[in-house]
Amino acid sequence: MTAFEKLRIQNSNGKFIAVGLDADINKIPQHLKSSANPVLEFNKSIIEATKKFAGAYKINFAFYEAEGKSGIENIESTLSFIPSDVLTIADGKRGDIGNTSEMYAKAIYDRLHFDSATLNPYMGEDSLKPFLNYKDKLNFILALTSNPGSGDFQKSEMKEGGFLYQSVIQKVTRWNTSKNCGIVFGATNPDELKININSFGDLPVLIPGIGAQGGDLEKITRILGRSKNINFLVNVSRGILYKNNTSEFATAAREEIVRLNNLIKSYL
């Protein structure tokens, strides 16, 4: 089964949330901090509690790299807790010249066996190609991100018409000959989502920016719902992980993901 098919099944089962595992040692519940590996303990409990409801788990590499090699071990161990029907996303926003991107792809797909990855398009087609050569994987390429800095370059107007992020979307639809591409489109841009959604074709969409960043779930989901046949994942990190920081954190995380899936279904 390809990663794209896996995502489609998750969506058809009413699972729309990517749980962002941005495990921050400073934010996890106090009572876990005395355990031998607090972050892993935390991730394990979150996954245990949410795995029946999660469309995907997104592992934000920065949070693990900040812990050095034990962080890398934690990525591997965390992946082992995730059931095989749930999509795994390596969130590293990689992109480099060909022989280097090949090594990144090897790290993410061959060594860690992720289903999908986030990629940065700035360096163009040959920087993405080594990832796109993995036909069964799903490569989410940054189009319009959720942060304020998306205004600096992504929303620059191009001489040929449109904005830079639209030119990225256009090219990604062209590079998607193996149906293994998707795009990242930030929830903080509902107007842009409305205007552009028809240009996505069947590219699945990874949507960060709900919660701490201020994206409006209802607006975004209603737009997605009006378009037919779009597969998507709404990423929620802090809003699920740190909903509650007592010993009830995992139950609170489960309740939150169930609530979010239901909300999304009601808006679609």
Add this chain to the structure above:
Amino acid sequence: MTAFEKLRIQNSNGKFIAVGLDADINKIPQHLKSSANPVLEFNKSIIEATKKFAGAYKINFAFYEAEGKSGIENIESTLSFIPSDVLTIADGKRGDIGNTSEMYAKAIYDRLHFDSATLNPYMGEDSLKPFLNYKDKLNFILALTSNPGSGDFQKSEMKEGGFLYQSVIQKVTRWNTSKNCGIVFGATNPDELKININSFGDLPVLIPGIGAQGGDLEKITRILGRSKNINFLVNVSRGILYKNNTSEFATAAREEIVRLNNLIKSYL
């Protein structure tokens, strides 16, 4: 001493080469492959042989991440062989939303103690800010890269005039209030270097693309030489590391870096 000052001293001592430590287990000399840690053994010998002549060492994270946690250990150990007067560059082309870039900066600057890093500007100012907050470090932001894909977006014309990569350079000069920014400008673009060099201000330039990628050292250096007071590093990876793959590889690497520094001095 700031990283920028360190680079200036290296340049004033006639050291212009960043040795790209893209250590690939498949390419290192056969006789090293039986050692317990061939990549580390290789890096150590290369550094031993070249450290008096190198302006910087650039560690390409992809090649280490592809080896998992032992790769991360190899980054740490490799750094320990590099003398403190030689600049260290973390080549990961990172860039993400604020709280995530903060973690990447922590990994690179606080944990690994690199002097500088390469960054991707696609996500804009707030994605770079956590790196720019380290006043003593040097942040090389991608402007125009050396690969064919630089034509896909970087060389797109903007409605307000100029190309995307020029808009990046313009903004980086503005963000450089702490004199801790630089740019990456690929050696495969001599015409663009000539046209744009006066817009760089005092941003130091990291120049990849010589050697395997086809950049012309003489052309590039002569252009740099005509501009006054530009600090720069020409990155050479494969051209130094794999110049010779017998037991003489380290001597060959030293001879090559000496030759390249002399060539550059003759062109400047």
